Amino acid sequence: MSNEKVYEEFCSLVLKKSSELAQEVTDIQTKKYPEMQSISNDLLTMREELVNLFAKSFVLGHDERKKNFKAWGKKAGTQCATLNASLEEMLNEFPEYRTILGDLLKSHAKKHNMTIDEFYNMLNILETDIGEVTCYFSLPFVDYQADQLRNSKEALFELSVPVIPISDEIAVLPLVGDIDTSRAKLMLEKALEKSAQLKVNYFILDLSGVPIIDTYVAQIIFQLIDSLELIGVEAKVTGMTPDIVQTVVNLGIDFQKIQTYSSLKQAVNTIKGNNTQRTV
Incomplete structure (x- = not known):
């Protein structure tokens, strides 16, 4: 029998047993x-x-095989990631295909x-196929997890600037930690x-939880106050620590035009x- 016929026969054999072989891998992995x-x-x-x-x-030729495994890897890698499967556990199953199919091949x-050469x-x-499918499976799996981590970081990042309405007229942004x-x-x-959305008249930026600010952050504060004024909101800054005040002085930043208070309560x-007074 020619090599081509031998290959075709093995292909047919594996296709007929595909459900059985897939179940065997599943049983091994579940155990x-x-x-x-x-x-x-x-x-x-x-x-x-x-x-x-x-x-x-x-x-099939190598190029077509590669194309098929790449498509499967992208689909399966993403699917397994969405199912919260472990990448380590999934990668550990590829050697099982080598063992099971290798025994059939032998x-x-x-x-x-x-x-021996044949x-x-x-x-x-x-x-070759197992090596390539491992790579093609891993990439979308890792990409999906990276996207999830990035989305979580972005959500957490947004929580670091919480604008809180404390009355119909006043909103407060209490900052804690370093500001990059x-x-x-x-x-x-x-x-x-948030100021536009809440339709407040006053906005208080509380810096009592901020250890230090630099020139860039100071410029952003000025820009924020000017921008708030343009939409009809009066801005105030509270809680400037001695370290922040010292930095402001050393940098030559002029805070005189900004309404500052020692505390949020004040x-x-x-x-x-x-x-x-206005209502009296």
């Missing part, structure tokens, strides 16, 4: 990792698709009295957005006192 039981049905379908691809590899080689050529196809360039920009953006009382 090793019981936590995978809840997603075993989803993984079984994915595994059967992969076994079919391994089978067809023996009758029996097939004996049946056809294949030479057997090696078929085994090399399987080895990104956070300063977000502070400007959120302060304007600023709120001043606003309420002014409003009371």
Whole structure:
């Protein structure tokens, strides 16, 4: 029998046994990792698709095989990531395909009295495919997890600039910790957005939890106050620590035009006192 016929016969054999082989991998993995039981049905379908691809590899050229495995890897890697499967556990199953299909291949080689070189050529196809599918599976899996981590960081980052309405007229932005360039920009953006949304008359920027500010942050504060004035909101700054005051003086930053108060309470009382005087 020609090598081509031998390859076609092995392809047909694996295709016929694809469900059985996929179930065998599933049983092995579930035994090793019981936590995978809840997603075993989803993984079984994915595994059967992969076994079919391994089978067809023996009758396809390398470029077409590579294209098929890349498509499967992108789909399966993303799917497994959304199922919260462990990348380590998923990668540990690829050697199982090597063992199971390798045993079938060995029996097939004996049946056809294949030479060592002929057997090696078929085994090399399987080895190459397993290496490539491992890579193609890992990339979208890692990309998905990176996206999730990035989204979580962005959500957490937004929580670092909480604009809080304390009355119908007053909103407060209490800052805690260091303010870098990104956070300063977000502070400007959120302060304007929330002030317009809440339709407040006063905005208080509380710096009592900020250890230090630099020239750039000071410029953002000035820009914020000017921008708030343009939309009809009066801005006040509270809680400037001695270290911040010293830095401001050393940098030659002029805060005289900004309404500053030692505490948030003092600023709120001043606003309420002014409003009371206006109503009398």
